[in-house]
Amino acid sequence: xxxxxxxxxAECEPYAKAGGLGDVVDALARALGRLPAEAGIDRPxxxxxxxxxxxxxxxxxxxxxxxxxxxxGRATVRIVDQWADGYRLR
Numbered sequence: 001x002x003x004x005x006x007x008x009x010a011e012c013e014p015y016a017k018a019g020g021l022g023d024v025v026d027a028l029a030r031a032l033g034r035l036p037a038e039a040g041i042d043r044p045x046x047x048x049x050x051x052x053x054x055x056x057x058x059x060x061x062x063x064x065x066x067x068x069x070x071x072x073g074r075a076t077v078r079i080v081d082q083w084a085d086g087y088r089l090r
Contacts (some may be wrong), residue, residue, distance in 0.1 A: 002040035005032055008086065016032045016052055027082075028080075033086030044088040056082050 007029055011022035025047060033045045049055065060081045068075035082089040 002042045004042045004046045005029075007045075009047065009049060012047050012049055012084075012089065015055055015084075016049055029087040030085050044083075045086070046090050047084070047086050050090045051080075056080070 005071050007025055009021065009025045010023060011017050011019070012029070013022035013026040016022060028048050029045050032041055033043070035041050035066050051057075053054055062079045062081075063076060064079065065074050
């Protein structure tokens with residue numbers, strides 16, 4: 001079993017980009033996703049972005065329940081999977 005890599009970011013080029021962060025997240029996720037199996041990186045590499053309106057909303061989805069401290073309860077969150085160039089956008 002290798003290392004599981006997940007990025008949680010506000011930007012990832014070309015989906016959401018305001019500055020250099022989007023370029024870095026995309027390039028690093030692609031590079032890690034292309035490493036050979038011997039490198040010890042589990043597949044797929046995941047990139048989590050907020051659900052911006054312009055992001056694709058179709059595709060396989062997972063629904064989870066998470067704590068929602070401001071509301072004093074729990075919230076249901078839908079995670080949509082989109083495959084990008086060597087990584088999974090969620």
